[in-house]
Amino acid sequence: MSIDQLHTTLERLCNLLRVEAREHGAGNGLLPVQLEALHYLRECNRYSDTVQGVSEYLGQTKGTVSQTLKVLEKRGLVKKQPDSNDRRLVHLQVTATGRKTLDKVVPAMFLIEALKSTSEAKIGQLTDDLKGVLRAAQHARGAKSFGACITCRFNETIDGDFRCGLTGETLIPKDTEKICREHQFPDVIDC
Numbered sequence: 274m275s276i277d278q279l280h281t282t283l284e285r286l287c288n289l290l291r292v293e294a295r296e297h298g299a300g301n302g303l304l305p306v307q308l309e310a311l312h313y314l315r316e317c318n319r320y321s322d323t324v325q326g327v328s329e330y331l332g333q334t335k336g337t338v339s340q341t342l343k344v345l346e347k348r349g350l351v352k353k354q355p356d357s358n359d360r361r362l363v364h365l366q367v368t369a370t371g372r373k374t375l376d377k378v379v380p381a382m383f384l385i386e387a388l389k390s391t392s393e394a395k396i397g398q399l400t401d402d403l404k405g406v407l408r409a410a411q412h413a414r415g416a417k418s419f420g421a422c423i424t425c426r427f428n429e430t431i432d433g434d435f436r437c438g439l440t441g442e443t444l445i446p447k448d449t450e451k452i453c454r455e456h457q458f459p460d461v462i463d464c
């Protein structure tokens with residue numbers, strides 16, 4: 274398969290995801306971008322659940338993202354939580370209502386239906402392959418990787434405890450599975 278065909282295939286899949294997000298979002302009074310921001314906030318760690326983090330992830334200005342987040346907050350899907358150490362920093366936490374809303378949309382119903390006869394091993398392989406494409410594409414565009422601790426060059430394990438070498442903080446296992454705006458693959462060199 275040529276790269277041209279791969280591009281077309283990815284584009285068509287992305288279109289289907291957008292259509293589904295639009296339909297479900299409309300049912301919940303939300304735009305696809307608002308669902309996308311909510312999904313990101315559910316998946317990201319405590320270094321990334323800020324207006325800046327959402328802005329970098331979505332590739333939108335902080336002003337645009339603030340409008341998106343205002344809607345989510347007004348609808349009771351996210352709530353603001355001041356940082357316990359730095360009161361100037363505000364975290365955005367997904368509420369129980371926000372999680373319920375996402376559970377109806379992610380994963381997309383058409384994906385569940387399309388892959389219902391596919392083995393877990395094959396889905397895992399497909400996911401790994403696509404992650405590889407994503408990583409290479411992010412590298413080519415100079416985009417942030419937004420990966421999890423397991424593949425991060427700052428990840429440290431000391432006496433069985435996880436530690437972020439960048440912040441110097443200990444991480445609970447659940448935190449290490451979340452995506453992070455500070456994530457860097459080991460082969461990324463500071464310029």
Ligand code: SF4
Nearest residue numbers: 422425428437453455
């Ligand atoms: S180890 Fe990397 S991914 Fe994990 S919290 Fe630190 S910077 Fe983020």
